[in-house]
Amino acid sequence: MEQFPIFLNLTNFPCAVIGGGDVAYRKASALIKAQAELTIIAPKICDELVELVQQHNINLIQKNYDSNLIKDMRLVVAATDDETVNAEIYQYCEANKILINTVDSPAYCRYTTPSIVDRSPILIAISSAGMSPVLARRIRATIESSLPQALGEIAQYAGSLRSRVKQKFKTIEQRRMFWENFFSSSIVSRFRQLKTEQKEQIVADLMNGETAQGEVWLVGAGPGDEELLTIKALQKMQLADVIVYDRLISQKTLDLARKDADFICVGKQKNYHLKQQEEINDLLVRLAKAGKKVCRLKGGDPFIFGRGGEELETLVQHQIPFQVIPAVTAAAGCASYAGIPLTHRDYARKVVFVTGQNSKEGDHPDWQALVRPYQTLVIYMGLTRADLIKTELINHGMDKNMPVAIVEKGTTPEQKVHITDLNGLPQLAEQNKVGSPALLIIGDVVKLAGKLNWFNPDEVEEGSSTFNTYIKP
Ligand code: SAH
Numbered sequence: 001m002e003q004f005p006i007f008l009n010l011t012n013f014p015c016a017v018i019g020g021g022d023v024a025y026r027k028a029s030a031l032i033k034a035q036a037e038l039t040i041i042a043p044k045i046c047d048e049l050v051e052l053v054q055q056h057n058i059n060l061i062q063k064n065y066d067s068n069l070i071k072d073m074r075l076v077v078a079a080t081d082d083e084t085v086n087a088e089i090y091q092y093c094e095a096n097k098i099l100i101n102t103v104d105s106p107a108y109c110r111y112t113t114p115s116i117v118d119r120s121p122i123l124i125a126i127s128s129a130g131m132s133p134v135l136a137r138r139i140r141a142t143i144e145s146s147l148p149q150a151l152g153e154i155a156q157y158a159g160s161l162r163s164r165v166k167q168k169f170k171t172i173e174q175r176r177m178f179w180e181n182f183f184s185s186s187i188v189s190r191f192r193q194l195k196t197e198q199k200e201q202i203v204a205d206l207m208n209g210e211t212a213q214g215e216v217w218l219v220g221a222g223p224g225d226e227e228l229l230t231i232k233a234l235q236k237m238q239l240a241d242v243i244v245y246d247r248l249i250s251q252k253t254l255d256l257a258r259k260d261a262d263f264i265c266v267g268k269q270k271n272y273h274l275k276q277q278e279e280i281n282d283l284l285v286r287l288a289k290a291g292k293k294v295c296r297l298k299g300g301d302p303f304i305f306g307r308g309g310e311e312l313e314t315l316v317q318h319q320i321p322f323q324v325i326p327a328v329t330a331a332a333g334c335a336s337y338a339g340i341p342l343t344h345r346d347y348a349r350k351v352v353f354v355t356g357q358n359s360k361e362g363d364h365p366d367w368q369a370l371v372r373p374y375q376t377l378v379i380y381m382g383l384t385r386a387d388l389i390k391t392e393l394i395n396h397g398m399d400k401n402m403p404v405a406i407v408e409k410g411t412t413p414e415q416k417v418h419i420t421d422l423n424g425l426p427q428l429a430e431q432n433k434v435g436s437p438a439l440l441i442i443g444d445v446v447k448l449a450g451k452l453n454w455f456n457p458d459e460v461e462e463g464s465s466t467f468n469t470y471i472k473p
Contacts, residue, residue, distance in 0.1 A: 220327025356382030
């Protein structure tokens with residue numbers, strides 16, 4: 001270990017920042033946040049520091065550095081732009097047992113400041129011992145996004161319950177059990193949504209020995225690229241006891257979920273349902289009733305052709321709490337990664353999402369509405385109906401040369417974009433060259449695909465040419 005981590009209580013602890021620029025401002029703000037007794041020493045200070053001095057109780061000494069000015073200090077930050085002065089400050093502090101940090105000079109530091117994730121009272125500090133502050137900041141960003149925003153409030157609330165818990169449970173083991181249940185309860189997962197009375201009720205139930213109530217999170221996993229997950233989706237995946245996922249969810253996405261969660265695949269592929277929808281609904285109810293936190297992970301957005309609504313209706317019937325986490329839907333993901341803007345001032349002012357599968361026999365789409373001008377048509381699950389789609393769109397007035405893109409396995413390293421026109425659509429689909437899942441984008445915006453192509457997985461993966469990705473008729 002290069003350095004020893006400590007958290008310092010700065011109340012009544014005289015601290016000085018020497019310097020008057022941006023960096024001095026950042027250091028001074030951090031010290032003020034921690035209630036330091038602060039002196040700023042600089043002949044001239046920047047506007048932000050002027051404002052800080054006006055807003056807080058800060059002693060400003062508008063002079064050049066002189067060791068006399070810091071003799072009573074216990075912590076000093078040297079932030080002048082003169083290396084010789086910084087070195088002098090360091091030497092004085094070392095000789096006089098004052099903690100010293102010199103900005104950007106690890107050799108002149110007795111202490112360094114870590115990157116922090118602040119969910120006070122929870123504070124996480126990351127240090128690279130001054131070796132690579134940028135790396136420490138990146139690690140901080142990763143941790144920042146994986147922790148719920150309400151973490152500090154949750155810790156505060158837990159703190160307010162401590163004496164009650166101590167009174168109620170006599171042994172350490174009983175208290176530990178209570179806290180384990182508390183932190184698995186919906187108080188943590190829904191802290192900001194629950195009213196005070198509801199939190200109190202949950203605490204009362206837990207105190208009476210009831211285990212935490214289960215709940216279901218209907219989470220959209222996006223179209224494929226696991227980096228398109230939302231921060232909230234990731235948090236839910238890491239909190240869940242059970243992940244109930246569709247076949248389209250990639251292994252890389254699943255790898256981001258809590259390692260010791262149970263994983264249940266419920267299939268969902270045309271003509272090949274591992275589990276029927278009712279079975280899935282029942283499974284969710286059963287798991288939640290057993291007190292589990294269930295992450296129901298679905299491809300794309302759960303409310304777009306995902307039957308998410310039906311799964312939730314069953315939960316409502318059984319009074320099981322749930323949340324819905326939206327996501328990038330296939331149309332948005334595939335279009336972006338294929339370089340096809342779904343709307344464009346010259347080509348399309350409207351975009352329509354339709355499914356190629358009808359839920360009931362004889363249920364036909366309103367073809368007339370699908371052929372309007374200046375409109376982009378996105379068809380989910382349309383590949384097996386390519387022939388019908390072509391015939392009906394042409395019969396209802398669409399130009400047979402209208403450009404069509406079939407985006408196969410969009411946003412993944414295996415993405416392929418096949419460009420054709422309405423006339424050529426069935427041949428392309430029939431040649432069996434297009435794998436699943438695939439999305440049809442029909443409209444003049446498809447003309448832009450060649451020009452705006454930026455995501456070229458074949459090139460990235462194997463150094464081959466663009467044409468592997470853009471397969472033209
Ligand atoms: N809820 C999902 C859609 C589920 S329907 C969403 O919002 O995206 C399944 C259909 O979505 C597939 O048949 C295909 O048409 C489309 N789809 C999903 N992911 C896709 C991908 N990565 N590439 C191409 N099409 C995709």
